[in-house]
Amino acid sequence: MITAPVLVVAGVITDGERVLITQRHGVEGEAGLWEFPGGKVEAGETDQEALVRELVEELAINVEVGEFLVETLHHYPTKSILLRSYRCLAVAGEFTLHCHQAMAWVSPAELDRYSFSGADLPLVSYLQRI
Incomplete structure (x- = not known):
């Protein structure tokens, strides 16, 4: 059975010329891989609302969501991910790892030095081209 892709948002948080990446916890297939922080868009949420919520939950920071960067579709063996990424500015809070x-x-x-989740690889390439 083919199911609809899971809609996920990622925040590209910048500090000057650098971007923030996070390493996944756990023992699942994606454990230990790097990604741009974010998560699933819940029913009734906009991408921006989901990204603000997810970054509070994951990193204890408040962000202003800026420009849309890129959308990618990645197929894993058990699901597909539609990943939409946005530039973000941290405006409050201290970075605290709750999920990574x-x-x-x-x-x-320097992004090539890290092993990224498959869904994040097109975003890595995009950031290296701009």
Whole structure:
């Protein structure tokens, strides 16, 4: 049975020329891989509302959601992810990891040094081209 893709949003949080990436917790297939923080869009939420909620839950920060960057569709063996990414500015809070095992501020050129979740790879390529 083919199901609709899961709609997920990712925040590209910047600090000067660097972007924030986070490393997944757990023991599932994606554990230990790096990603841009964010999560599922719940019913009735806009992308922006979901991103604000997810970043409070995951990192204890408030953000202003800015420009749309890129949308990608990635197929995993058990589901498909439609990932929409937005530039974000952290405006309040202290970065605290609630859902990840690590975080790093890296330049786009350094992103190749990290193993990313499949859905995030097109965003990595996009950030390295702009």
